[in-house]
Amino acid sequence: MDEPDAGTLEALPDHDFRRVLCVVAHPDDVEYGTSAAVAEWTARGIEVAYLLLTTGEAGMQRPPAETGPLRAAEQRAACRAVGVDRLQILNHPDGVLVYSLDLRRDIARVIRQFRPDVVVTGSWEIEPSYGLNQADHRAAGLATADAVRDADNTWVFPELAQTEGLAKWGADWLLVSGHTRPTHGVPVSPQAVERAVASLDAHAAYLGDLPDHPAPRDFIPKLLAGQGRALGTGHGVLFRGYRLRG
Numbered sequence: 001m002d003e004p005d006a007g008t009l010e011a012l013p014d015h016d017f018r019r020v021l022c023v024v025a026h027p028d029d030v031e032y033g034t035s036a037a038v039a040e041w042t043a044r045g046i047e048v049a050y051l052l053l054t055t056g057e058a059g060m061q062r063p064p065a066e067t068g069p070l071r072a073a074e075q076r077a078a079c080r081a082v083g084v085d086r087l088q089i090l091n092h093p094d095g096v097l098v099y100s101l102d103l104r105r106d107i108a109r110v111i112r113q114f115r116p117d118v119v120v121t122g123s124w125e126i127e128p129s130y131g132l133n134q135a136d137h138r139a140a141g142l143a144t145a146d147a148v149r150d151a152d153n154t155w156v157f158p159e160l161a162q163t164e165g166l167a168k169w170g171a172d173w174l175l176v177s178g179h180t181r182p183t184h185g186v187p188v189s190p191q192a193v194e195r196a197v198a199s200l201d202a203h204a205a206y207l208g209d210l211p212d213h214p215a216p217r218d219f220i221p222k223l224l225a226g227q228g229r230a231l232g233t234g235h236g237v238l239f240r241g242y243r244l245r246g
């Protein structure tokens with residue numbers, strides 16, 4: 001990743017965050033750095049929920065029927081490592097996730113249910129900070145960006161209010177991880193770095209299927225140290241932040 005120059009980014013003004021919703025395509029997507037910010041937030045009493053759009057059933061060598069439940073269990077352990085109790089996994093198809101109105105509605109529904117101040121998702125750029133993006137990540141990121149607005153519009157998906165009783169909800173921030181042009185960052189403690197390593201370690205069976213994958217301890221702290229430099233701090237997590245209201 002090409003980090004911005006040292007000390008050039010400001011810390012995210014997260015002192016009044018109460019609820020954060022992370023929306024990603026797969027089990028493990030939050031665990032490549034973002035989970036350090038999650039650990040930092042939950043340690044401060046902020047409630048964080050994860051919404052996964054697929055079970056990641058196409059991500060291993062074993063059959064999807066076996067992989068889906070295995071990866072969901074590993075994700076639950078990853079959540080525990082960073083203080084997240086609330087995990088919801090939808091059954092959109094892994095590997096062939098489609099940007100669609102149905103996907104936007106499903107995300108908007110959860111935004112209205114959880115009522116987060118902040119929605120976090122991954123970059124939908126073709127080439128985010130970590131290389132060539134994956135198709136599901138692009139669909140998930142873009143659908144989430146749009147669903148944040150949908151959730152706050154009375155006339156988009158009116159059935160969410162009319163038949164499900166879900167009042168519209170406007171988040172204050174959209175944060176995009178892995179973006180090539182970050183605007184803000186969350187400084188994280190050494191404890192949060194440790195918990196981030198543990199959260200990726202929790203995906204042991206999945207990582208075991210990837211023979212060339214480095215051990216989490218060998219790259220997560222380094223990654224967070226690199227991002228911390230832009231904040232002028234030891235370790236950090238960078239985001240592109242969009243202030244939506246407030």
Ligand SMILES: [Zn+2]
Nearest residue numbers: 025026029137
């Ligand atoms: Zn993924």
